[in-house]
Amino acid sequence: MVVVEEHGEVGNPACCAGIVGAKGFEELGIKPGRWVLGKLRRAVIYPPSNQPVELTRGKVEAFVIDRAEFDRSLAKEAARAGAIFLLKTRCVDLKLGREPILKLRGIEGGELSARLVVGADGPTSTVARSAGLLKSNRHLKCAQAEFVAETQADAAEVYFGRSFAPGFFGWLVQAGDVCRVGLGCAEGNPLQMLRSLVKKHPVVSKKLAGGQVLNVCVGIIPKPLSRRLCTDRVLLVGDAAGQVKPLTGGGVYIGLSCAKLAAEVATRALEAEPNEKALRPYARAVKDKFGREFELGLRARRAFERMSDEDLDTILGLLGRDDVKKLVLKNFDFDHHGRLIRSLVAKAPEILRELGLRRILKYTHYLVKP
Ligand SMILES: Cc1cc2nc3c(=O)[nH]c(=O)nc-3n(C[C@H](O)[C@H](O)[C@H](O)COP(=O)(O)OP(=O)(O)OC[C@H]3O[C@@H](n4cnc5c(N)ncnc54)[C@H](O)[C@@H]3O)c2cc1C
Incomplete structure (x- = not known):
């Protein structure tokens, strides 16, 4: 196996908050290593009015990781298993055929x-584009900075409000020993918005x-279900395949989980011809595992993106109510949001009475519309 990487070092530069669910790592059989920088037990949610609501079940829900170090640990395992790395080498084009040909630039x-090309080349994937697998190019824009500062070590703080992070959150x-501050936005310039959030x-x-600011980065998060996953002798994984959680944009767990499914199918397909028919079970396996999550999450995001600050205040403020908090903590799963969304939708009329019928109908409409 040959890995083509445009940068001189695997993992760098990294643009990621590095928050990954503990259960996800467990499911993937990945033992926490030197790359764990912190353990999160709490989420503190700031609605636009900034009256914080805290959610916790008292146990470690997620790790904060050194993403570059984590990627390097995976690369070392791949190298030990025989992978050859071509660093500082960029794939600029892919020609499909009986033997696909990658056009490379760099060292x-x-x-x-x-025989088989795996496009794991991130949200702007050259492989996805060249192989005609891109269905839409919709994405969220993000910016993040690392500060020499201290905040609560065991809590992820999440900030909502249209003036600081329209359509997403900070x-x-x-x-x-650093503090990561970032945001995503559906519109506007993420760097300017980050400056405004910080100042x-x-x-x-x-x-x-x-x-002190140590570094700043910008990145994008692809929209789930925006790419086909395979064609003759080509398959996509990770951000290249749009494999991220629709509500939070987190892609480390889902990307790795889908990579595992891809590896199983690719191994079988390579015993004969890795044509589209042989690779299709991969697309089916991803749909079985995450399809419903993607669909429900996208609908919930569609409703969320349209919420005014006033409505966000009302809805997020409900998290302070004992019955709602109990429901959320009972159904929350860091990596799979479907159950939580379904439980909230089932209780929507009761929970959201404060929003008024007209607005309940408006948001429920986005949730049920395919
Ligand atoms: C600001 C921000 C914060 C985030 N925070 C989180 C978080 O807290 N938790 C979480 O789970 N997810 C988070 N994400 C999402 C997460 O970073 C991605 O889902 C994840 O990085 C996807 O991994 P990947 O390997 O598929 O793609 P990438 O990490 O983008 O890796 C792609 C690799 O391919 C290389 N490459 C790209 N194009 C080429 C080419 N043409 N030729 C050769 N090499 C190429 C790149 O150099 C890179 O090494 C965040 C994203 C952003 C932007």
């Missing part, structure tokens, strides 16, 4: 033919006041 320039989390947000600006 190992030239052409490389392969986050603040301790990652070892003007009434809570975030106080927490980060005087802290």
Whole structure:
């Protein structure tokens, strides 16, 4: 197996908050290593009015990881299993055929033919585009900075509000001796919005006041279900395949989980011809495991993206009510949001009475519309 990587070092540069569910790692058989920087037991939600609501079940729900170190640990395992790494080498094109040919630029320039190409080349995937697997290019824009500052070590702080993160949210989390602050937005310039979050947000600006910025990055999060997963002798995994949680954009667990499914199917397919028919079980396995999650999550996001700050305040404020908090904590799963969404929708009329019938109908409409 040959791995083509455009950068000089696996894992760098990384643009990721590094929050990954503990159960997800367990399911994947990945033991926490040196790359764990923190353990999260609590979420503190700040609605636009900034009256925080805390959610916790008292146990470790997620790890904050050093993403570059984590990726390098996986790369070392791949190298031990025989993978050859071509670093500082960029794939600029892919020609499909009986033996697909990758056009490379960089240290190992030239052409490389392969029996099977796995596009794991992130949200702007050259492989997805060249192989005609891109159905839509919709994505969220994100920006993140690392500060020398301290916040609550065991809590992920999540900030909502249209003026700071329209259509998504901001986050603040301790990652070892730095603090990561970032946001995603459906519209606008994410870097400008991050500057505004850090300097003007009434809570975030106080927490980060005087802290030195160590680095800033921008990135994008692809929309789930925006790409086909395979064609003759090509398959996609991770962000290249749009394999992220629709509500939070987290893609580390889902990408790895789908990569496992891809590896099983690819191994079988390579025993004969890895044509589309032989690779299709991969697309089916992903649909079986995550299809419903993607669909429900996208509908919930569609409703969420349309919420005014006033409505967000009412809805997120409900998390402070004992019955709603109990329902959320009972049904919450860090990596699978379907059960939580279904339980909230079932209780929507009762829980959301405060929103008024017209607005309940408006949001429920987005939730039920395919
Ligand atoms: C700001 C931000 C914060 C995030 N926070 C979280 C989080 O807390 N938890 C979480 O689970 N997810 C998070 N995500 C999402 C997560 O980072 C992605 O889902 C994850 O990185 C996807 O991994 P991947 O390997 O598929 O793609 P990538 O991490 O994008 O890796 C793709 C690799 O391919 C290489 N590459 C790309 N194109 C080429 C080419 N043409 N030729 C050669 N090499 C190429 C790149 O250099 C890179 O090494 C976040 C995303 C952003 C933007």
